[in-house]
Amino acid sequence: MVAPLKVGLAGLGTVGGSVAQLLHRQESNAPESNVLGARCGRPVRLVAVSAKAESEMQALGIPGLRWVASPQALATDPEIDAFVELMGGEGDPAKSAIEAALSSGKPVVTANKALIARHGVALATLAERSGAALNFEAAVGGAIPVVKTLREGFAGNSFDRVYGILNGTCNYILSRMESEKLSFADCLREAQRLGYAEANPTFDVDGHDTAQKIAILASLAFGVQVDPDAVYVEGISSITPEDLAAAAELGYRIKLLGVAVRTESGIEQRVHPTMVRLDSPLAQVMGVTNAVTIDPAGFSPITLVGPGAGGAATASAVVADLADIARGARVRPFARPVADLAGSRRAPMQRHEGGYYIRLLAVDRPGTFATIARHLADEQISLESIVQRRRNGGPHGGDDPDGTQSPAPIILVTYATTEDAVRKALREIKNRGVIAGNPQVIRIEKN
Structure with a gap:
């Protein structure tokens, strides 16, 4: 029997808990029903966790889990084969834990868009040196496999543009404003009440969440270093119901888009409210759903649509990354050697x-x-x-x-x-x- 891939997981919030339960359900199934094990050719087993409190592990109700108090200790634990970071935040303890895992040669899976956007190049360099995988499908688009599509599905293609709806909070607000003729402030309050927006929503509604995600996609598509500071950013707070009504009369719909496009002056990366034609795929995407359009050179664009957040959707992407590790598949984090990534600078919006x-x-x-x-x-x-x-x-x-x-x-x-x-x-x-x-x-x- 092939030995299982033994997984250590740091972070037991909504996504971490969903990953733990998904792995447990798969291994608890009869062999013929364990689709994860069948597709990987070996079991994928969660063996150890780290979180803010041991009670979080106990609340999972999964027998046999081992508690490790420190994420850094878990990252280098000799009893695990792969480290999953779901704590979040662009700094420590997430950053130091991932660095420790990669330095020890352990493959890493993370959903941490802030960390990849800010330190992705340095972490990819560390992964190259140690030969360990660094997978981050869940960092952009939730269940939408856009990272794998750009990095592997289109390995032989160049791109003219990658753009999309990358923040469900903003898409929900704009959708409600249009359909119910509500103000931005009223829709934001409703989004907060329903749990779609944070108590402090500025990171989402001012466009910075989308900026981190489009910076990652720009690196994958165009071979530039990930740099959220190279992205021009505007939020949606200035949009009014009058603008949305006028757009509809003119044959458009307003969406907050992240856009990375090849221009004569370089790779233009921008986030801002955008009018898209009503007959376009992105115009049909309403509510908290995300969508990404990939525009390859030489043929028509394709659009990927799906849930961009939530425990189950994000866990699906995390486990898909673990499946690659279990199969022995390893690709460069940004599709090419770090030394080949071009410098990233803000293209002048003028x-x-x-x-x-x-x-x-x-x-x-x-x-x-x-x-x-x-x-x-x-x-x-x-x-x-x-x-x-x-x-x-x-x-x-x-x-x-x-x-x-x-x-x-x-x-x-x-x-x-x-x-x-x-x-x-x-x-x-x-x-x-x-x-x-x-x-x-x-x-x-x-x-």
Whole structure:
């Protein structure tokens, strides 16, 4: 009989507990029902755990588990063959435990996107030196096998673009805002009540969670070093129900996207609210679901859709990584030698090219629209469509209560232009005093 792969697991939160139960269920099955063992050619057995308190292990109700107080001690335990880190956080104890495991030659599986985004290159270097595997499928997209798809499924392909919906909290909020005409603040409170958003949701709604994930995907797709600081980031808090309604009328839907794309000035990595066409696959993805579109050079894009978070979904990806280790499969963490990874730098957003949705509040005075049109023309910005909304006003047929005219919303959709041109034109328009407040600008992503 082939010896089992003996696993040590650090971290027994939602994901860690789900991994432990999944491994236990598989080994408890009759041999003909143990699909994991059958696919790996050997059993995969959880033998030791580490967590904040031993009571967490006891609560699992899994007999025969051994308690190890320190994650670092577990990582180098001679009685385990593979180390799984599910504690989270970009620093210690997760970082030092993974370093200890790799240094001792033990393969590592982690779902820790923050750690891989910040220290992935250094950890991959350590893995290369020791010959140990470093697997992190669960760090991006939950149950969606996007890491394996980029790293192995498309091993012979180059890529033009990788982009997608990588944060379920933001997708849930935007979906509810659109379907129920709710404000961002109201939807955020509901997401927190349902457990889809943290008590402090800024990491999600400001786009930083998505930035870490797209930085990892950019490294896999384009061979650049993982660096979340190279990602341009905007969040979703400025999006209004009016923007979502206008997008729908124009044939679009607004999503928070992470995008990595090859451009003449380098690999552009960005996170921001984006208008995608209603007939595109990403526009159909609602609620907490994630989706990633991979755009290989030479043929049509493919889109992977599935649950991006949660215990069962993430555990599925963790166990898939363990299965590779059990089978003896080892690939380079970022698909190529670390020495071959190019430096990563933030591509200047001023050079970004694409269409734009612009919402302005135009003041009611002669020459306002001519002023707007002149400054757009000065920057050679062509308009695909112009929509003028009715004024919001009181009992005077569009007037404010004091009898003055309130600003009228104007929505502009541009043909492809540059970020720099849009920003220059809007700066001049605002300086002329013909609009109230700040313009709303949302980029349009081509299909």
